[in-house]
Amino acid sequence: MTDQSSSLDNNDQGVDLGALRDRIDTLDQQILDLISERAACAQQVAHVKLAEDPEAVFYRPEREAQVLKRIMALNKGPLAGEEMARLFREIMSACLALEKPVRAAYLGPEGTFTQQAALKHFGDSAVCKPLPAIDEVFREVEAGAANYGVVPVENSTEGVVNHTLDSFMDTSLRICGEVVLRIHHHLLVGSNTRRDKVSRIYSHSQSLAQCRKWLDAHYPHAERVAVSSNAEAARRVKSEWHTAAIAGDMAARLYGLERLEEKIEDMPDNSTRFLIIGNHDVPPSGEDKTSLVASMRNQPGALHDLLEPFHRHHVDMTRLESRPSRHGLWNYVFFIDFKGHQEEPRVQAALEEVRLRAADVRVLGSYPVGVL
Numbered sequence: 001m002t003d004q005s006s007s008l009d010n011n012d013q014g015v016d017l018g019a020l021r022d023r024i025d026t027l028d029q030q031i032l033d034l035i036s037e038r039a040a041c042a043q044q045v046a047h048v049k050l051a052e053d054p055e056a057v058f059y060r061p062e063r064e065a066q067v068l069k070r071i072m073a074l075n076k077g078p079l080a081g082e083e084m085a086r087l088f089r090e091i092m093s094a095c096l097a098l099e100k101p102v103r104a105a106y107l108g109p110e111g112t113f114t115q116q117a118a119l120k121h122f123g124d125s126a127v128c129k130p131l132p133a134i135d136e137v138f139r140e141v142e143a144g145a146a147n148y149g150v151v152p153v154e155n156s157t158e159g160v161v162n163h164t165l166d167s168f169m170d171t172s173l174r175i176c177g178e179v180v181l182r183i184h185h186h187l188l189v190g191s192n193t194r195r196d197k198v199s200r201i202y203s204h205s206q207s208l209a210q211c212r213k214w215l216d217a218h219y220p221h222a223e224r225v226a227v228s229s230n231a232e233a234a235r236r237v238k239s240e241w242h243t244a245a246i247a248g249d250m251a252a253r254l255y256g257l258e259r260l261e262e263k264i265e266d267m268p269d270n271s272t273r274f275l276i277i278g279n280h281d282v283p284p285s286g287e288d289k290t291s292l293v294a295s296m297r298n299q300p301g302a303l304h305d306l307l308e309p310f311h312r313h314h315v316d317m318t319r320l321e322s323r324p325s326r327h328g329l330w331n332y333v334f335f336i337d338f339k340g341h342q343e344e345p346r347v348q349a350a351l352e353e354v355r356l357r358a359a360d361v362r363v364l365g366s367y368p369v370g371v372l
């Protein structure tokens with residue numbers, strides 16, 4: 001069929017729009033066939049896995065990280081590497097769901113950044129279920145009702161999420177992955193609220209803190225009300241007049257709110273790190289991180305003694321947090337993240353020495369460094 005406008009749409013080089021669209025149609029058909037062939041291959045992988053082990057986990061975080069990294073490295077543009085990886089993320093998610101969709105529980109409600117992190121990590125074909133509290137996400141995975149859980153662990157502006165660290169003290173679940181999300185906060189209103197009428201602003205306390213300077217400058221007189229989540233803030237605003245919510249894209253879309261101002265966070269690189277928790281160890285992907293929790297007796301130099309083996313074995317620490325012990329047995333509990341996988345000899349050597357020095361050490365997991 002000829003497009004009537006095509007002869008008028010010819011560009012400067014004389015390339016025919018109709019011909020370009022024909023080319024796109026041909027390419028789409030090739031892409032379609034290739035994606036189908038890929039999906040069939042993934043199905044075969046699933047059959048091989050099942051033949052080896054009837055309880056096999058189809059989802060392989062280390063393999064997915066490798067696939068995405070390879071795509072980014074091979075990509076020649078014009079699409080950005082991250083954009084291309086996002087497309088492949090969805091292809092993998094759909095391929096996996098052919099066999100068995102991943103069931104992931106996340107800290108809800110719907111519309112929160114944690115939901116966005118779950119989608120970013122598992123793709124659209126995963127079945128994601130919101131739960132009202134971090135410890136419920138842990139329990140859901142422990143009980144086997146979900147394959148994985150997604151919980152926030154630290155924010156670049158506000159620091160650590162204590163509930164998540166505390167939940168690791170009494171679980172046998174492992175960390176299977178991480179996702180880092182750039183957090184953009186917007187000022188959202190319902191259709192009945194005008195900019196100059198906003199007298200109350202709802203958000204989660206962390207988000208209010210992350211936008212404090214902006215609020216001081218633009219809405220110094222509006223009442224700031226902390227609620228249980230950004231999505232809850234958005235839900236309230238939907239049915240109220242003269243109120244606004246600070247929340248992200250997911251909540252804005254879910255509740256159909258208008259963005260009065262975009263990206264109002266004080267720190268432009270505001271980001272939150274989320275952990276994927278599951279009940280299996282993840283083999284090395286080539287670029288991994290390990291998290292552990294260690295308890296120390298309260299004695300002079302205890303922390304130095306704990307960290308020294310990492311330094312000597314050239315293990316690069318990326319995070320150190322301390323939390324009060326909840327069991328009274330130990331005085332301090334330290335959460336340590338470092339680069340490397342627990343199967344690497346260098347890491348094993350460091351861990352062996354740390355085990356001799358600490359009252360208790362538990363590796364929470366080795367997992368691929370977040371790709372997207």
Ligand SMILES: C=C(O[C@@H]1C=C(C(=O)O)C=C[C@H]1O)C(=O)O
Nearest residue numbers: 042045058059060063064092095
């Ligand atoms: C196909 C596999 O299984 C799943 C699907 C993947 C894919 O579509 O590329 C990658 C890893 C697994 O989550 C595999 O393990 O290779």
